[in-house]
Amino acid sequence: MYEVTIIKSFSAAHLLAEIGGKCEELHGHNFKVEVTVGARELNAEGILIDFRLVKKWLKEILDRMDHQHLNDLPFFAGTNPSSENIARYIYKEMQKQAKGDAVKVLRVKVWESESSAVSYSDE
Numbered sequence: 001m002y003e004v005t006i007i008k009s010f011s012a013a014h015l016l017a018e019i020g021g022k023c024e025e026l027h028g029h030n031f032k033v034e035v036t037v038g039a040r041e042l043n044a045e046g047i048l049i050d051f052r053l054v055k056k057w058l059k060e061i062l063d064r065m066d067h068q069h070l071n072d073l074p075f076f077a078g079t080n081p082s083s084e085n086i087a088r089y090i091y092k093e094m095q096k097q098a099k100g101d102a103v104k105v106l107r108v109k110v111w112e113s114e115s116s117a118v119s120y121s122d123e
Contacts, residue, residue: 033058037103091107
């Protein structure tokens with residue numbers, strides 16, 4: 001299995017309802033996002049996928065969240081914009097972007113701090 005991982009970041013604010021503690025108050029993070037795509041075979045050019053294409057897909061998704069109050073965005077309506085749900089959202093959106101391509105989105109990892117991260121995959 002070949003894998004390509006792209007890392008990008010975005011900044012956003014959110015609050016997490018009904019979990020207790022300071023996270024119920026409005027606060028922000030400089031999120032780091034790692035997206036890994038993979039496939040068993042390389043294409044005719046001998047690469048898995050052009051890095052630029054995966055970066056473009058991820059940028060389009062993160063631009064919707066960058067410098068936003070995540071709770072106000074339609075795709076988090078009725079859902080806590082936790083790092084777990086952010087990872088799932090990005091994963092699902094990346095799947096849409098990769099549809100028709102030879103790669104599969106394997107996982108999305110979202111870091112909300114230098115020492116705290118979550119991962120999401122359909123596995």
